[in-house]
Amino acid sequence: MAKVIVVGGGAAGLVAAWRAASLGHQVRLLEANGRLGVKLRISGGGKCNITHDGSPRSLLEAFSKSQARFLRPSLLAFDNQAVLELLHREGVETYSRDNGRIFPADRPGSAGAVVAAFEMLVRRAGVDVHTGARVTALRGQSPRLDGLVLDGAPIAGEVFILATGGASYPETGTRGEVLGWLRGLGVPVRPWFPALAPIPLQRPRPAWEGVSLRDGELRLTAGPEGRRLSAFRGDVVFTKAGISGPAALELSQATEQARREGAAWLSYASILQPAETVDAAVLEEQRANPRLLAATWLQRHLPERLVAPLLQEAGLERTLMLKDLPKAGRKALVALVTALPLGEPQPVPLARGEVAAGGVDLAAVDPRTMALRGWENLRVCGELLDVDGPVGGYNLQAAFSTGFAAGSI
Incomplete structure:
Protein backbone atom coordinates (compact mmCIF):
# COMPACT_ATOMS: atom_id res chain seq x y z
CA MET A 1 0.00 0.00 0.00
CA ALA A 2 1.50 3.32 -1.10
CA LYS A 3 1.01 6.71 0.47
CA VAL A 4 -0.39 8.77 -2.38
CA ILE A 5 -0.66 12.56 -2.38
CA VAL A 6 -3.09 14.06 -4.90
CA VAL A 7 -2.83 17.81 -5.43
CA GLY A 8 -6.02 19.35 -6.80
CA GLY A 9 -9.64 18.51 -6.03
CA GLY A 10 -11.16 19.15 -9.43
CA ALA A 11 -12.44 16.64 -11.98
CA ALA A 12 -9.12 14.87 -12.56
CA GLY A 13 -7.97 14.99 -8.95
CA LEU A 14 -11.22 13.62 -7.56
CA VAL A 15 -11.19 10.66 -9.92
CA ALA A 16 -7.47 10.04 -9.33
CA ALA A 17 -7.93 10.07 -5.55
CA TRP A 18 -11.00 7.79 -5.70
CA ARG A 19 -9.28 5.35 -8.05
CA ALA A 20 -6.08 5.10 -5.99
CA ALA A 21 -7.99 4.66 -2.73
CA SER A 22 -10.25 2.06 -4.32
CA LEU A 23 -7.13 0.06 -5.17
CA GLY A 24 -6.16 0.01 -1.52
CA HIS A 25 -3.71 2.89 -1.28
CA GLN A 26 -3.56 5.46 1.50
CA VAL A 27 -4.58 8.70 -0.25
CA ARG A 28 -4.44 12.30 0.85
CA LEU A 29 -6.19 14.89 -1.33
CA LEU A 30 -5.04 18.52 -1.08
CA GLU A 31 -7.35 21.23 -2.50
CA ALA A 32 -6.39 24.90 -2.33
CA ASN A 33 -9.98 26.16 -2.35
CA GLY A 34 -12.36 25.95 0.57
CA ARG A 35 -14.40 23.29 -1.22
CA LEU A 36 -13.89 20.64 -3.86
CA GLY A 37 -14.78 20.89 -7.54
CA VAL A 38 -15.02 24.68 -7.82
CA LYS A 39 -14.42 24.78 -11.58
CA LEU A 40 -16.53 21.66 -12.11
CA ARG A 41 -19.44 23.57 -10.60
CA ILE A 42 -19.29 26.27 -13.30
CA SER A 43 -18.58 24.08 -16.33
CA GLY A 44 -21.15 24.18 -19.10
CA GLY A 45 -22.38 27.60 -18.04
CA GLY A 46 -22.97 26.42 -14.48
CA LYS A 47 -24.93 23.35 -15.56
CA CYS A 48 -21.90 21.03 -15.68
CA ASN A 49 -21.48 19.60 -19.16
CA ILE A 50 -20.22 16.24 -17.82
CA THR A 51 -19.14 14.60 -21.05
CA HIS A 52 -20.20 13.99 -24.64
CA ASP A 53 -22.12 10.99 -25.92
CA GLY A 54 -20.99 8.68 -28.68
CA SER A 55 -18.28 6.07 -28.97
CA PRO A 56 -14.76 6.50 -27.61
CA ARG A 57 -13.61 6.80 -31.21
CA SER A 58 -15.95 9.73 -31.88
CA LEU A 59 -14.76 11.46 -28.72
CA LEU A 60 -11.13 11.05 -29.72
CA GLU A 61 -11.84 12.44 -33.18
CA ALA A 62 -12.75 15.78 -31.54
CA PHE A 63 -9.12 16.27 -30.46
CA SER A 64 -6.06 16.92 -32.58
CA LYS A 65 -4.36 13.74 -33.84
CA SER A 66 -1.48 13.97 -31.37
CA GLN A 67 -3.80 14.61 -28.43
CA ALA A 68 -6.16 11.81 -29.51
CA ARG A 69 -3.26 9.39 -29.76
CA PHE A 70 -2.19 10.33 -26.23
CA LEU A 71 -5.71 10.11 -24.77
CA ARG A 72 -6.66 6.81 -26.38
CA PRO A 73 -5.37 4.43 -23.64
CA SER A 74 -6.92 6.36 -20.77
CA LEU A 75 -10.22 7.00 -22.56
CA LEU A 76 -10.60 3.33 -23.45
CA ALA A 77 -9.91 2.42 -19.82
CA PHE A 78 -12.43 4.92 -18.42
CA ASP A 79 -14.79 6.23 -21.08
CA ASN A 80 -17.91 8.40 -21.01
CA GLN A 81 -20.18 5.46 -20.18
CA ALA A 82 -18.00 4.55 -17.20
CA VAL A 83 -18.27 8.13 -15.92
CA LEU A 84 -22.04 8.13 -16.29
CA GLU A 85 -22.47 4.72 -14.67
CA LEU A 86 -20.47 5.97 -11.70
CA LEU A 87 -22.68 9.05 -11.36
CA HIS A 88 -25.91 7.11 -11.89
CA ARG A 89 -24.97 4.78 -9.05
CA GLU A 90 -24.66 7.86 -6.86
CA GLY A 91 -28.16 9.01 -7.83
CA VAL A 92 -27.18 11.67 -10.41
CA GLU A 93 -29.62 11.55 -13.33
CA THR A 94 -28.30 12.71 -16.69
CA TYR A 95 -29.60 13.45 -20.16
CA SER A 96 -28.10 14.06 -23.59
CA ARG A 97 -28.97 17.10 -25.68
CA ASP A 98 -29.44 17.00 -29.43
CA ASN A 99 -25.85 18.16 -29.88
CA GLY A 100 -24.54 15.23 -27.85
CA ARG A 101 -23.62 17.16 -24.73
CA ILE A 102 -24.48 15.33 -21.53
CA PHE A 103 -25.71 17.21 -18.46
CA PRO A 104 -27.15 16.33 -15.07
CA ALA A 105 -30.94 16.53 -14.94
CA ASP A 106 -32.13 20.15 -14.96
CA ARG A 107 -32.89 21.09 -11.39
CA PRO A 108 -31.50 23.54 -8.82
CA GLY A 109 -27.97 22.60 -7.80
CA SER A 110 -27.46 20.14 -10.67
CA ALA A 111 -23.75 20.94 -11.03
CA GLY A 112 -23.33 20.72 -7.29
CA ALA A 113 -24.91 17.25 -7.38
CA VAL A 114 -22.14 16.07 -9.71
CA VAL A 115 -19.45 17.40 -7.37
CA ALA A 116 -21.26 15.91 -4.35
CA ALA A 117 -21.32 12.51 -6.05
CA PHE A 118 -17.59 12.52 -6.67
CA GLU A 119 -16.92 13.79 -3.17
CA MET A 120 -19.03 10.96 -1.74
CA LEU A 121 -17.07 8.44 -3.80
CA VAL A 122 -13.78 9.89 -2.58
CA ARG A 123 -14.73 9.95 1.09
CA ARG A 124 -16.35 6.52 0.99
CA ALA A 125 -13.11 5.14 -0.47
CA GLY A 126 -11.28 6.48 2.58
CA VAL A 127 -9.46 9.44 1.04
CA ASP A 128 -8.14 11.95 3.59
CA VAL A 129 -9.51 15.23 2.17
CA HIS A 130 -7.96 18.60 3.03
CA THR A 131 -9.47 21.82 1.65
CA GLY A 132 -7.87 25.25 2.01
CA ALA A 133 -4.54 23.47 1.49
CA ARG A 134 -2.45 25.28 -1.11
CA VAL A 135 0.81 23.66 -2.14
CA THR A 136 3.54 26.24 -2.78
CA ALA A 137 6.50 24.17 -4.03
CA LEU A 138 7.75 20.77 -5.14
CA ARG A 139 10.86 19.24 -3.57
CA GLY A 140 13.24 16.78 -5.18
CA GLN A 141 14.91 15.97 -8.44
CA SER A 142 14.64 13.25 -11.04
CA PRO A 143 14.08 10.37 -10.67
CA ARG A 144 12.11 10.93 -7.44
CA LEU A 145 10.04 13.71 -5.93
CA ASP A 146 10.79 13.93 -2.22
CA GLY A 147 7.71 15.88 -1.23
CA LEU A 148 5.66 19.05 -1.36
CA VAL A 149 5.61 22.26 0.58
CA LEU A 150 2.24 23.01 2.17
CA ASP A 151 1.86 26.20 4.20
CA GLY A 152 5.63 26.33 4.62
CA ALA A 153 5.86 22.76 5.90
CA PRO A 154 7.17 19.75 3.96
CA ILE A 155 4.71 16.95 3.14
CA ALA A 156 6.13 13.53 2.36
CA GLY A 157 4.63 10.77 0.28
CA GLU A 158 5.52 7.83 -1.92
CA VAL A 159 3.54 8.73 -5.06
CA PHE A 160 2.50 12.23 -6.10
CA ILE A 161 -0.31 13.04 -8.54
CA LEU A 162 -0.59 16.63 -9.75
CA ALA A 163 -4.09 17.59 -10.90
CA THR A 164 -3.89 21.33 -10.38
CA GLY A 165 -5.63 22.49 -13.55
CA GLY A 166 -4.57 25.10 -16.07
CA ALA A 167 -4.40 28.86 -15.96
CA SER A 168 -7.95 29.89 -16.86
CA TYR A 169 -10.45 31.23 -14.33
CA PRO A 170 -7.86 31.99 -11.61
CA GLU A 171 -10.69 32.81 -9.21
CA THR A 172 -11.39 29.07 -9.11
CA GLY A 173 -7.85 28.44 -7.88
CA THR A 174 -6.30 27.35 -11.21
CA ARG A 175 -3.42 29.80 -11.37
CA GLY A 176 -1.09 27.71 -13.49
CA GLU A 177 1.98 28.19 -11.29
CA VAL A 178 2.68 24.45 -11.11
CA LEU A 179 3.85 24.55 -14.71
CA GLY A 180 6.73 26.79 -13.64
CA TRP A 181 7.64 24.43 -10.83
CA LEU A 182 7.74 21.49 -13.22
CA ARG A 183 9.84 23.46 -15.68
CA GLY A 184 12.27 24.08 -12.83
CA LEU A 185 12.52 20.32 -12.34
CA GLY A 186 13.44 19.85 -15.98
CA VAL A 187 10.03 18.65 -17.14
CA PRO A 188 9.25 19.74 -20.75
CA VAL A 189 6.28 22.11 -20.76
CA ARG A 190 4.47 24.35 -23.22
CA PRO A 191 3.52 27.88 -22.06
CA TRP A 192 -0.13 28.52 -21.26
CA PHE A 193 -2.09 29.91 -24.17
CA PRO A 194 -5.74 31.09 -24.27
CA ALA A 195 -8.27 28.61 -25.62
CA LEU A 196 -12.07 28.37 -25.61
CA ALA A 197 -12.25 32.01 -24.50
CA PRO A 198 -14.41 35.00 -25.45
CA ILE A 199 -12.77 37.26 -28.05
CA PRO A 200 -12.52 40.99 -27.30
CA LEU A 201 -12.75 43.22 -30.37
CA GLN A 202 -10.97 46.44 -31.23
CA ARG A 203 -14.39 47.84 -32.02
CA PRO A 204 -16.84 46.26 -29.56
CA ARG A 205 -20.60 46.69 -29.92
CA PRO A 206 -21.86 47.03 -26.32
CA ALA A 207 -25.29 48.11 -27.58
CA TRP A 208 -25.60 44.68 -29.19
CA GLU A 209 -24.84 42.78 -26.00
CA GLY A 210 -26.86 39.56 -25.85
CA VAL A 211 -27.69 39.47 -29.59
CA SER A 212 -26.84 36.18 -31.30
CA LEU A 213 -25.81 35.39 -34.85
CA ARG A 214 -27.04 31.87 -35.53
CA ASP A 215 -26.56 29.01 -37.95
CA GLY A 216 -23.69 30.63 -39.80
CA GLU A 217 -19.91 30.58 -39.83
CA LEU A 218 -17.32 32.65 -37.99
CA ARG A 219 -14.28 33.26 -40.18
CA LEU A 220 -10.72 34.27 -39.36
CA THR A 221 -8.60 35.85 -42.06
CA ALA A 222 -5.21 37.52 -42.22
CA GLY A 223 -6.66 41.03 -42.49
CA PRO A 224 -9.90 42.25 -44.14
CA GLU A 225 -8.89 40.98 -47.58
CA GLY A 226 -6.39 38.37 -46.43
CA ARG A 227 -6.35 34.63 -46.85
CA ARG A 228 -8.63 32.50 -44.72
CA LEU A 229 -6.86 31.10 -41.68
CA SER A 230 -9.68 29.25 -39.97
CA ALA A 231 -13.46 29.02 -39.70
CA PHE A 232 -16.06 27.42 -37.48
CA ARG A 233 -19.77 26.87 -38.02
CA GLY A 234 -21.78 27.86 -34.99
CA ASP A 235 -23.39 30.69 -33.08
CA VAL A 236 -21.80 33.94 -31.94
CA VAL A 237 -23.09 36.10 -29.09
CA PHE A 238 -22.17 39.77 -28.75
CA THR A 239 -20.79 40.87 -25.39
CA LYS A 240 -19.87 44.28 -24.05
CA ALA A 241 -16.25 43.74 -25.03
CA GLY A 242 -16.57 41.61 -28.15
CA ILE A 243 -17.99 38.19 -28.96
CA SER A 244 -18.57 34.88 -27.22
CA GLY A 245 -20.62 31.79 -28.01
CA PRO A 246 -19.53 28.40 -29.40
CA ALA A 247 -17.93 29.68 -32.61
CA ALA A 248 -15.97 32.42 -30.84
CA LEU A 249 -14.70 30.01 -28.20
CA GLU A 250 -13.60 27.51 -30.81
CA LEU A 251 -11.70 30.12 -32.85
CA SER A 252 -10.18 31.97 -29.88
CA GLN A 253 -6.89 30.07 -29.89
CA ALA A 254 -6.36 30.50 -33.64
CA THR A 255 -7.43 34.16 -33.39
CA GLU A 256 -4.91 34.94 -30.68
CA GLN A 257 -2.18 33.15 -32.62
CA ALA A 258 -2.98 35.16 -35.75
CA ARG A 259 -3.11 38.39 -33.75
CA ARG A 260 0.33 37.74 -32.28
CA GLU A 261 1.65 37.01 -35.75
CA GLY A 262 0.44 40.41 -36.91
CA ALA A 263 -2.80 40.03 -38.88
CA ALA A 264 -6.20 38.87 -37.67
CA TRP A 265 -9.66 39.81 -38.89
CA LEU A 266 -13.04 38.28 -38.01
CA SER A 267 -16.26 38.17 -39.99
CA TYR A 268 -19.49 36.21 -39.82
CA ALA A 269 -21.37 34.61 -42.71
CA SER A 270 -25.07 34.17 -41.98
CA ILE A 271 -25.46 32.77 -45.49
CA LEU A 272 -22.80 30.24 -46.45
CA GLN A 273 -23.26 30.57 -50.20
CA PRO A 274 -20.73 32.60 -52.23
CA LEU A 342 -16.53 42.05 -36.82
CA GLY A 343 -13.06 43.50 -37.15
CA GLU A 344 -9.72 43.09 -35.45
CA PRO A 345 -9.46 41.24 -32.15
CA GLN A 346 -7.84 42.52 -29.01
CA PRO A 347 -5.67 40.13 -26.96
CA VAL A 348 -7.68 37.07 -26.00
CA PRO A 349 -7.68 36.75 -22.18
CA LEU A 350 -6.04 33.59 -20.88
CA ALA A 351 -7.96 33.89 -17.62
CA ARG A 352 -11.43 33.74 -19.25
CA GLY A 353 -11.01 30.54 -21.23
CA GLU A 354 -12.98 27.41 -20.40
CA VAL A 355 -9.62 25.68 -20.70
CA ALA A 356 -6.06 26.79 -21.31
CA ALA A 357 -3.91 25.39 -24.10
CA GLY A 358 -0.38 24.47 -23.16
CA GLY A 359 0.80 22.48 -20.17
CA VAL A 360 3.04 19.50 -19.69
CA ASP A 361 4.39 18.27 -23.04
CA LEU A 362 2.55 15.04 -23.87
CA ALA A 363 5.78 13.44 -25.08
CA ALA A 364 7.01 13.63 -21.48
CA VAL A 365 4.08 11.58 -20.11
CA ASP A 366 3.29 7.87 -20.29
CA PRO A 367 -0.27 7.84 -21.73
CA ARG A 368 -1.16 4.60 -19.93
CA THR A 369 -0.27 5.78 -16.41
CA MET A 370 0.20 9.58 -16.64
CA ALA A 371 3.65 9.06 -15.09
CA LEU A 372 6.25 11.64 -16.06
CA ARG A 373 9.03 9.98 -18.02
CA GLY A 374 12.22 9.91 -16.00
CA TRP A 375 10.32 10.10 -12.71
CA GLU A 376 9.49 7.10 -10.55
CA ASN A 377 6.76 8.64 -8.41
CA LEU A 378 5.37 11.72 -10.15
CA ARG A 379 2.20 11.75 -12.27
CA VAL A 380 0.19 14.54 -13.90
CA CYS A 381 -3.37 14.57 -15.21
CA GLY A 382 -6.28 16.77 -16.25
CA GLU A 383 -5.84 20.26 -17.60
CA LEU A 384 -2.23 20.37 -16.45
CA LEU A 385 -1.56 18.27 -19.57
CA ASP A 386 -1.17 19.94 -22.97
CA VAL A 387 -4.66 18.83 -24.04
CA ASP A 388 -7.39 21.19 -25.23
CA GLY A 389 -10.45 19.79 -26.94
CA PRO A 390 -13.52 21.62 -28.24
CA VAL A 391 -16.52 22.82 -26.29
CA GLY A 392 -19.02 20.10 -25.46
CA GLY A 393 -17.82 18.02 -22.52
CA TYR A 394 -14.69 16.72 -24.23
CA ASN A 395 -12.24 18.40 -21.86
CA LEU A 396 -14.02 17.16 -18.75
CA GLN A 397 -13.99 13.65 -20.18
CA ALA A 398 -10.25 13.97 -20.79
CA ALA A 399 -9.85 15.06 -17.16
CA PHE A 400 -11.86 12.11 -15.86
CA SER A 401 -10.00 9.60 -18.05
CA THR A 402 -6.49 10.88 -17.33
CA GLY A 403 -7.34 11.15 -13.64
CA PHE A 404 -8.42 7.49 -13.64
CA ALA A 405 -5.16 6.48 -15.34
CA ALA A 406 -3.08 8.51 -12.87
CA GLY A 407 -4.84 6.87 -9.92
CA SER A 408 -4.41 3.36 -11.28
CA ILE A 409 -1.32 2.64 -9.22
Missing part, protein backbone atom coordinates in the same frame (compact mmCIF):
# COMPACT_ATOMS: atom_id res chain seq x y z
CA ALA A 275 -21.41 36.34 -52.46
CA GLU A 276 -22.01 36.00 -56.21
CA THR A 277 -24.78 33.45 -55.63
CA VAL A 278 -26.45 35.62 -53.00
CA ASP A 279 -26.13 38.67 -55.25
CA ALA A 280 -27.91 36.78 -58.04
CA ALA A 281 -30.66 35.83 -55.58
CA VAL A 282 -31.14 39.49 -54.60
CA LEU A 283 -31.38 40.46 -58.27
CA GLU A 284 -34.06 37.82 -58.76
CA GLU A 285 -35.89 39.14 -55.68
CA GLN A 286 -35.73 42.65 -57.15
CA ARG A 287 -37.56 41.41 -60.22
CA ALA A 288 -40.05 39.22 -58.37
CA ASN A 289 -40.79 41.51 -55.43
CA PRO A 290 -39.54 45.02 -56.28
CA ARG A 291 -41.37 46.79 -53.46
CA LEU A 292 -39.85 44.59 -50.77
CA LEU A 293 -37.85 46.69 -48.32
CA ALA A 294 -34.13 46.03 -48.15
CA ALA A 295 -34.57 46.04 -44.38
CA THR A 296 -37.16 43.27 -44.60
CA TRP A 297 -34.86 41.17 -46.78
CA LEU A 298 -31.98 41.68 -44.35
CA GLN A 299 -34.16 40.75 -41.39
CA ARG A 300 -34.64 37.30 -42.91
CA HIS A 301 -30.96 36.61 -42.28
CA LEU A 302 -29.88 38.79 -39.36
CA PRO A 303 -31.41 39.63 -35.96
CA GLU A 304 -33.95 42.45 -36.14
CA ARG A 305 -32.02 44.46 -33.56
CA LEU A 306 -29.05 44.73 -35.93
CA VAL A 307 -30.87 45.63 -39.12
CA ALA A 308 -31.22 49.39 -38.59
CA PRO A 309 -27.66 50.07 -37.39
CA LEU A 310 -26.13 47.89 -40.10
CA LEU A 311 -28.13 49.57 -42.85
CA GLN A 312 -27.05 52.94 -41.49
CA GLU A 313 -23.41 51.88 -41.51
CA ALA A 314 -23.82 50.68 -45.09
CA GLY A 315 -25.32 54.04 -46.07
CA LEU A 316 -28.73 52.57 -46.89
CA GLU A 317 -32.08 54.02 -45.84
CA ARG A 318 -34.43 51.75 -43.89
CA THR A 319 -37.26 52.69 -46.24
CA LEU A 320 -35.29 51.74 -49.34
CA MET A 321 -37.08 49.24 -51.59
CA LEU A 322 -35.22 46.59 -53.53
CA LYS A 323 -36.27 48.18 -56.81
CA ASP A 324 -34.45 51.36 -55.82
CA LEU A 325 -31.32 49.57 -54.62
CA PRO A 326 -28.29 50.61 -56.69
CA LYS A 327 -25.61 48.09 -57.59
CA ALA A 328 -23.24 49.36 -54.90
CA GLY A 329 -26.04 49.20 -52.34
CA ARG A 330 -26.90 45.66 -53.38
CA LYS A 331 -23.27 44.60 -52.98
CA ALA A 332 -23.22 46.19 -49.51
CA LEU A 333 -26.41 44.34 -48.56
CA VAL A 334 -24.97 41.04 -49.73
CA ALA A 335 -21.73 41.65 -47.79
CA LEU A 336 -23.68 42.02 -44.54
CA VAL A 337 -24.95 38.46 -44.78
CA THR A 338 -21.95 36.77 -46.41
CA ALA A 339 -19.11 38.51 -44.53
CA LEU A 340 -20.40 40.73 -41.71
CA PRO A 341 -17.25 42.49 -40.51
